[in-house]
Amino acid sequence: MDFEKLKTHLAAHGVQKYRLTQIRKAVYEQGVRSWDQMSAVPAPLREELAPQFPMLSCKLAALRISKVSDARKALLEFKDGARIETVLLNAGSGWSVCVSSQVGCPVRCVFCATGKMGFKRNLSAIEIEEQVLFWLQHVRQEKLAQRISSVVFMGMGEPFMNYTEVVKAIGLISSHDGLGIGQRHISVSTSGFPRGIMKLASDLPQVNLALSLHTVDDLERSRLMPINRRFGLDDLKKALELYIKRTKREVFLEYAVMAGHNDSPAHARKLIEWVRSISGSYLLHVNLIPCNKVKGSQFEASTGDAERFAARLLPAGVKATVRKSLGHDIAAACGQLAAGSEGKR
Numbered sequence: 001m002d003f004e005k006l007k008t009h010l011a012a013h014g015v016q017k018y019r020l021t022q023i024r025k026a027v028y029e030q031g032v033r034s035w036d037q038m039s040a041v042p043a044p045l046r047e048e049l050a051p052q053f054p055m056l057s058c059k060l061a062a063l064r065i066s067k068v069s070d071a072r073k074a075l076l077e078f079k080d081g082a083r084i085e086t087v088l089l090n091a092g093s094g095w096s097v098c099v100s101s102q103v104g105c106p107v108r109c110v111f112c113a114t115g116k117m118g119f120k121r122n123l124s125a126i127e128i129e130e131q132v133l134f135w136l137q138h139v140r141q142e143k144l145a146q147r148i149s150s151v152v153f154m155g156m157g158e159p160f161m162n163y164t165e166v167v168k169a170i171g172l173i174s175s176h177d178g179l180g181i182g183q184r185h186i187s188v189s190t191s192g193f194p195r196g197i198m199k200l201a202s203d204l205p206q207v208n209l210a211l212s213l214h215t216v217d218d219l220e221r222s223r224l225m226p227i228n229r230r231f232g233l234d235d236l237k238k239a240l241e242l243y244i245k246r247t248k249r250e251v252f253l254e255y256a257v258m259a260g261h262n263d264s265p266a267h268a269r270k271l272i273e274w275v276r277s278i279s280g281s282y283l284l285h286v287n288l289i290p291c292n293k294v295k296g297s298q299f300e301a302s303t304g305d306a307e308r309f310a311a312r313l314l315p316a317g318v319k320a321t322v323r324k325s326l327g328h329d330i331a332a333a334c335g336q337l338a339a340g341s342e343g344k345r
């Protein structure tokens with residue numbers, strides 16, 4: 001819901017200020033799904049506002065619930081027919097919402113289902129915030145234990161190609177008047193836009209940064225991630241050094257372990273060298289992600305390979321963690337999101 005518009009509307013119609021507070025509480029604290037559920041607000045006011053200010057501007061087109069892990073995926077459709085996917089995950093420490101920032105993605109990484117969709121449009125800040133609001137309503141409705149404690153920009157799209165709306169969305173998500181999720185619990189993942197990395201350090205130094213790295217060989221990276229032809233590893237290295245100098249924050253390097261592509265001892269050695277060459281490297285942390293299978297892709301999931309790769313990095317002093325892959329059975333894991341036409345399950 002666009003609360004700025006609602007605020008202006010209520011003021012213009014002489015409605016007492018505390019009504020806005022009541023509406024905010026109902027939406028963000030109670031997670032109500034309709035105006036009818038807002039019992040504290042008088043019925044005539046609710047009836048007047050309901051058609052002009054829908055709770056969500058999108059509707060649920062499909063919902064899938066993982067049978068093997070705490071992961072749920074929703075396909076949401078906006079008024080113009082644009083469809084995006086958003087994911088709710090729980091690795092044990094509370095629910096995390098993975099949001100999309102674009103409809104499709106122009107970056108076209110070869111291992112990613114979203115990249116195969118092409119690019120349709122950017123999402124607005126409100127459309128991004130609504131993904132978290134959708135899951136807040138879902139958590140309440142389904143009476144799920146634990147609350148939503150973090151948000152990650154790792155869904156469809158490259159967040160730094162929609163920078164202004166992403167920054168606004170983070171403002172809405174972290175606002176005390178809104179969802180109230182602290183900026184230290186929000187993470188933005190980029191495929192490698194040096195300018196975005198440097199701007200984030202100045203604009204939102206509390207927000208966590210993740211860089212999808214996947215290899216430190218420029219030729220290989222350009223093959224996997226065409227963005228590397230514009231901004232190579234040296235550009236990323238400079239941006240990371242500046243980010244670390246400004247924020248003194250840890251940066252996560254995402255490394256999807258793809259069997260036979262980037263998991264050899266030589267790849268590990270090169271990664272160790274690259275990490276060590278960065279000023280402030282003690283703040284770099286490699287997240288190893290077992291590669292998730294994408295339909296029609298040559299990249300296979302590789303059991304145990306991520307652990308073997310981690311065992312090469314750790315003795316060299318490079319911090320590395322093997323991430324648990326959640327939601328792969330419902331195509332909700334990293335690299336698997338695409339606004340498909342799956343039916344409601």
Ligand code: SF4
Pocket residue numbers: 105106107108109112113114115116155156157158191335
């Ligand atoms: S991995 Fe990220 S940046 Fe690359 S195509 Fe997929 S959504 Fe876009």
